[in-house]
Amino acid sequence: MAVSKKDAFAADEVALAAWAKAVAHPARIAILKVLAARNTCLCGEVVEALPLAQATVSQHLKALKAAGLVVGEIDGPRSCYCLDQEALQRFRQAFEDLFGAINEAAACC
């Protein structure tokens, strides 16, 4: 964008938008599902489960980590990624709050 206007919005809106952006790509949704389905969480396994190159998957994992939805520990040659259930619940709650604020709107027009 020309210049970010995100400072002009409420902090909770910015936070929710950031989470939403983290899941605004099918690859990242798929990654969350893969991490949930396995308890080993190696990056290589995620790569095998997705139709993407290793570098791309690593980049998506980084985005999920930056959003706080996933926790990753680099352990030498291999690394361990897992879901941050607490953060996911906060995200879920923020979403529910938004829907709650929205769904009693009167029909217009």
Added chain:
Amino acid sequence: MAVSKKDAFAADEVALAAWAKAVAHPARIAILKVLAARNTCLCGEVVEALPLAQATVSQHLKALKAAGLVVGEIDGPRSCYCLDQEALQRFRQAFEDLFGAINEAAACC
């Protein structure tokens, strides 16, 4: 992106990602709240409620419309935007399904 790989993912993941992208910006979250809080829904009112230029707001409204979360009817000089409650509920359900699939994951590492 170099070339979109979205065809390689499950349809429901692509759909959820598209919805998530629609709310992946604080301005669009704010717009949804404004539309919910009023029953008149004129574009001008949304513009006044946001710290953005009219052209930018119109563009965000278009994005929300493209995602199906908002319905808009152009009526000559003015236009009427309202929330599509049905679509919002489908979105909410898809999200809940995702969280449901994710939150019983075993802790790893």
Added chain:
DNA sequence: ATCGTTCATCGTAGATATACGATAAAAGCC
């Protein structure tokens, strides 16, 4: 017909996102 109001769209500039190959870095193994 000419304004004025309201909104969409165009054109554009700069910022991000997406994807990949190539390469570097870290650890174990020989």
Added chain:
DNA sequence: GGCTTTTATCGTATATCTACGATGAACGAT
């Protein structure tokens, strides 16, 4: 020490997003 495996990061190309001023289109009012 070299070699392999695993993963992150760099560099890069293309695509999309974000924002705005300027302009156009539709209608009501004068």
